[in-house]
Amino acid sequence: MSEKQLIDMQKSLEFSFGEIIRAAVAEQLKAKFAGDTARFDELVALEDEARSKLRQARMQAMVADLSTAKIDALVAGLGDKVSRARDLLEDLRRTREVLENLRKAAELATAILGTVATILA
Amino acid sequence: MKHLILAGAFALPLVSGCTTEPVRPVIKTFADTVQQAVSAGNSSFTSSDLDARVAAVLRQELAKQRGLYFLDPEGAGICEPAIPPPGPGVAAAPGFDDVCTVRPFAPGPDGTPVAVDLILPPVRPSEIGPDGALTDTQRTVLEFNARRALTALGEYAAAISDLATSTEPQGVADAASAAVTAIGTAASAAAKIGGKPVPRDVQTVISTGSTLLGDLVGEALEARRYALLTEIVRKADPLVADLSRASADWFYIAQHEVLAAPYTALRGALRDSQPGDVAGMIAVQQAEAAARRSEAGADWRVFWQVAVAHHAILESLEEPADFDRLMAANSRIHALVKSTKAFVAAVEAAKE
Numbered sequence: 001m002s003e004k005q006l007i008d009m010q011k012s013l014e015f016s017f018g019e020i021i022r023a024a025v026a027e028q029l030k031a032k033f034a035g036d037t038a039r040f041d042e043l044v045a046l047e048d049e050a051r052s053k054l055r056q057a058r059m060q061a062m063v064a065d066l067s068t069a070k071i072d073a074l075v076a077g078l079g080d081k082v083s084r085a086r087d088l089l090e091d092l093r094r095t096r097e098v099l100e101n102l103r104k105a106a107e108l109a110t111a112i113l114g115t116v117a118t119i120l121a
Numbered sequence: 122m123k124h125l126i127l128a129g130a131f132a133l134p135l136v137s138g139c140t141t142e143p144v145r146p147v148i149k150t151f152a153d154t155v156q157q158a159v160s161a162g163n164s165s166f167t168s169s170d171l172d173a174r175v176a177a178v179l180r181q182e183l184a185k186q187r188g189l190y191f192l193d194p195e196g197a198g199i200c201e202p203a204i205p206p207p208g209p210g211v212a213a214a215p216g217f218d219d220v221c222t223v224r225p226f227a228p229g230p231d232g233t234p235v236a237v238d239l240i241l242p243p244v245r246p247s248e249i250g251p252d253g254a255l256t257d258t259q260r261t262v263l264e265f266n267a268r269r270a271l272t273a274l275g276e277y278a279a280a281i282s283d284l285a286t287s288t289e290p291q292g293v294a295d296a297a298s299a300a301v302t303a304i305g306t307a308a309s310a311a312a313k314i315g316g317k318p319v320p321r322d323v324q325t326v327i328s329t330g331s332t333l334l335g336d337l338v339g340e341a342l343e344a345r346r347y348a349l350l351t352e353i354v355r356k357a358d359p360l361v362a363d364l365s366r367a368s369a370d371w372f373y374i375a376q377h378e379v380l381a382a383p384y385t386a387l388r389g390a391l392r393d394s395q396p397g398d399v400a401g402m403i404a405v406q407q408a409e410a411a412a413r414r415s416e417a418g419a420d421w422r423v424f425w426q427v428a429v430a431h432h433a434i435l436e437s438l439e440e441p442a443d444f445d446r447l448m449a450a451n452s453r454i455h456a457l458v459k460s461t462k463a464f465v466a467a468v469e470a471a472k473e
Contacts, residue, residue: 006246033396044392052252055377059253060246062370063263065363068241071266074364075273081357085280088349092289092342099296106303113310 010061017054021047147437147447151430151454152282158423158461159275161468162368163268165420171268174261179239181258188227188237195236196222241265253377260374267371270364274427277357284350290342298335351438358435365428369421380419383412423464426457 024047031040064070183189192200198220206212229235241262249255255263373380387408394401433450440446 028392040392055253055381056249056251059255059374059377060249062374063244063246063249063259065367065370066244066263066266066270066374068243068262068266070363071269071367074360074367075269077360078273078277078357078364081353081360082276082280084349084353085284088346089283089287089289092287092293096289096293096296099293099300103296103300103303106300106307109307110303110310113307113314117310117314 006061006064010057013057014054017050017057020050021054024050147434147450147454148285149282150458151434152278154454154458154461155278155427156275157465158427158457159271159278161461161465162271162372162420162424165468165471171261171264174257175241175265178241178258178261182239182242183225183227183237186227186237188225190223191226191234193222193224193236196224198222253374255374263371263374267368270367270371271424274361274364274368277361281350281353281357284346284353287346290346291339293342294335294339297338301335347438347441351435354431354435354438358432361431362428365424365431368424368427372421372424373419376420380415383408383415387412418463418467420464420467423457423460426453426460430454430457 024043028040028043028047031037031043197218200221200223203215203217203220205214225237225239226234227237242258244259244262248259387405390401390404390408394405430450430453433446433453437443437446437450
């Protein structure tokens, strides 16, 4: 079953159990005002059963979200983004090092040329 | 009116160029908060003995295969105590993993031992019982995956924060500027010795000043950083959403009985109430208030807000001149900060 099918099924179950619970509650309200305790209790049992099934369906959907295969793929995908961010910073650090070495080389050349100029003078 | 004044105050830096400057505080705060939430989540009461439980589940998996742990003949060393390597100098001292490899083995089809990689058993949705009850093994596997999800979110948040706040582009610009100045000075010195005039292009560099070049390099690097940051955040957004959802799912699973209790109490009060019964009305209202408080403080909301805040950051990055999007991102971040503070405080209180 694909992830989309699972999500669709979850939505459908949420809707179906939700409708059963809403209908049971509406009837409970009528039974309450009618003073029909037996019918009220019967409807409460129906509501509780629907809630139990709803919880089961919700938990099944969450278990699918936390499956090892899904987490493996997500962690690997995000790890790739982390690497890209780190790579850019490393590139920048290396570029700065190259430029600093270039500056040092130029300063050294200036110092040597100064010495040469003194000797020639 | 206040909105307009604020907009005016922020508009200039927002439209002055594609740099990470306008969104820097948002991302840094987001990253710091996500890391606090992840840290608190990982140290919450549910995770304290997770490694031991994972090891126990893996032992059970090995036992099911009639396997055992044994010294790996093809592994490192022979399981003798480590000694410093011979020769001059001080090399890195060997540790246990350099001298000994113990790993799981199971009998192959012909009975000969085969090295195996132990994996946690899958938790199939179809195996979940009524009311969503989980076995200890199922809880351990789901919690282990949730911890991986949390860790990945924390590492990602740190990476984009480092990228957004690094001073490296300015450092490169300064280094470029200094290098150009030094080269110009060297060229001048060489020209004097040779008795020739300083070449015109070198003169230009020296006369216009290396600062301009440094600024241009800085701008180019800022633009590159901004483009990469936006691309990373855009591509990561669905992954962050799914990992945040998975993390939120775990906290819901771990606490669903606690979260359900106030609702059960509320339904009880509703069912017990009778027409015209004032005491019943009070009981319902008190139960409703308790359920409302419990819902607002549910831990899973913290991790849900990570995804919401991240998406707001993406929208702000994609429209850097849009003040409303920046403010929306800030407000999502602040909501995350608020929830995370409460979550961290609750985790710390539980530990005391």
